[in-house]
Amino acid sequence: xxxxxxxxxxxxxxxxxxxxxLCNTHLSRGLVAYQKNRDVEPxxxxxxxxxxxxxxSTVSSSRAASMHWTGERVLSIVLLMDYSIAAxxxxxxxxxxxxxxxxxxxxxxxxxxxxxGVLLLSTTTFFGLCYFNYHxxxxxxxxxxxxxx
Amino acid sequence: MALLLRTVARQGLCLSRSQFGVLxxxxxPMGTTANEEMNKFWAKxxxxxxxxxxxxxxxxxxxxxxxxxxxxxxGVALSSGISAFALAALVLPxxxxxxxxLIHSMTFxxxxxxxxxxxxxxxxxxxxxxxxxxxxxxxxxxxxxxEVYRSGYIVVALTVLTSIGLAAM
Numbered sequence: 001x002x003x004x005x006x007x008x009x010x011x012x013x014x015x016x017x018x019x020x021x022l023c024n025t026h027l028s029r030g031l032v033a034y035q036k037n038r039d040v041e042p043x044x045x046x047x048x049x050x051x052x053x054x055x056x057s058t059v060s061s062s063r064a065a066s067m068h069w070t071g072e073r074v075l076s077i078v079l080l081m082d083y084s085i086a087a088x089x090x091x092x093x094x095x096x097x098x099x100x101x102x103x104x105x106x107x108x109x110x111x112x113x114x115x116x117g118v119l120l121l122s123t124t125t126f127f128g129l130c131y132f133n134y135h136x137x138x139x140x141x142x143x144x145x146x147x148x149x
Numbered sequence: 150m151a152l153l154l155r156t157v158a159r160q161g162l163c164l165s166r167s168q169f170g171v172l173x174x175x176x177x178p179m180g181t182t183a184n185e186e187m188n189k190f191w192a193k194x195x196x197x198x199x200x201x202x203x204x205x206x207x208x209x210x211x212x213x214x215x216x217x218x219x220x221x222x223x224g225v226a227l228s229s230g231i232s233a234f235a236l237a238a239l240v241l242p243x244x245x246x247x248x249x250x251l252i253h254s255m256t257f258x259x260x261x262x263x264x265x266x267x268x269x270x271x272x273x274x275x276x277x278x279x280x281x282x283x284x285x286x287x288x289x290x291x292x293x294x295x296e297v298y299r300s301g302y303i304v305v306a307l308t309v310l311t312s313i314g315l316a317a318m
Contacts, residue, residue: 093228100225106191121232128235136238136245145246147318149253149262 082138086129094122216301220279223272267316274311278304 101114133139181189208214241248257265282300285291291300 089231093224093231096224097228100221107188124239125232125235128237128239129231132235132238132245142245145249147266149249 078140079133079138082133082140083130085139086126086133090122090126090129093125094118097122212301213297216279216304220276220283223276223279227272227276263316266318267312270312270315271308274315275304275308278307278311 097118098115101111101118105111105114129139132142136142137145238245282291282304285300291297
């Protein structure tokens with residue numbers, strides 16, 4: 001993987017288009033590396049020193065490996081997304097319901113009780129969503145699956 | 150600071166007004182906080198069983214009014230839905246794909262499915278777009294009445310279009 005990154009940095013001087021790709025998110029590194037595998041043959045100067053891809057099977061396994069690498073990064077982002085969404089939704093909902101309470105509930109005792117109830121609900125909701133993210137398919141995947149019915 | 154003054158005043162430690170006047174020319178120590186005043190109001194009126202004057206039953210409904218309460222309504226509905234989902238995830242024995250297959254096996258018509266997707270997408274879209282409208286207000290933009298109505302119509306139009314688009318997916 002490191003060799004691929006080294007070659008990519010060299011490649012942007014030989015093939016300007018790869019420079020644009022490099023500027024994108026690190027997710028595209030896997031794709032750039034995939035592209036690099038096909039471009040590397042004519043540029044023996046740098047490629048010969050660093051990447052010894054001569055046989056077809058090595059190239060195709062590198063392609064598979066780099067796609068796997070991309071898949072891993074995508075999954076990390078999705079997982080990050082799942083938990084970020086869980087946190088954002090529960091916090092936003094907690095504060096929102098809190099405002100509704102402030103508008104409609106009067107009296108010190110009632111307010112205290114209501115706020116405690118909402119806190120309990122929000123905590124349980126967050127815990128439930130994290131449980132879902134960990135043990136089940138996760139929020140993003142769940143929406144995607146639901147929409148495919 | 151005002152709160153401190155009020156507390157001091159209530160406990161009878163307040164010195165003569167002129168002494169405070171020198172330091173805080175425009176601050177008058179009060180006996181109660183705003184919250185306490187409000188609680189006193191509600192306690193007294195509910196105790197005396199006084200009827201509340203008609204307000205939402207007699208005031209003419211306007212688009213901004215309807216959109217405002219809809220923003221709250223969709224917010225509460227969405228929050229309840231998420232809480233229900235989270236609780237179900239904790240309580241129900243089987244996994245999500247199992248229950249999804251259960252729904253899938255029920256062979257609902259395509260129109261019903263499209264409508265259900267629309268019904269799910271609509272509150273999310275409305276709350277999101279109206280939320281952006283709220284954020285614009287928070288930046289101080291769009292408070293003129295024609296602007297309020299225009300942004301309101303845009304939000305509704307975007308909501309309908311987005312919901313139809315999502316339901317078609």
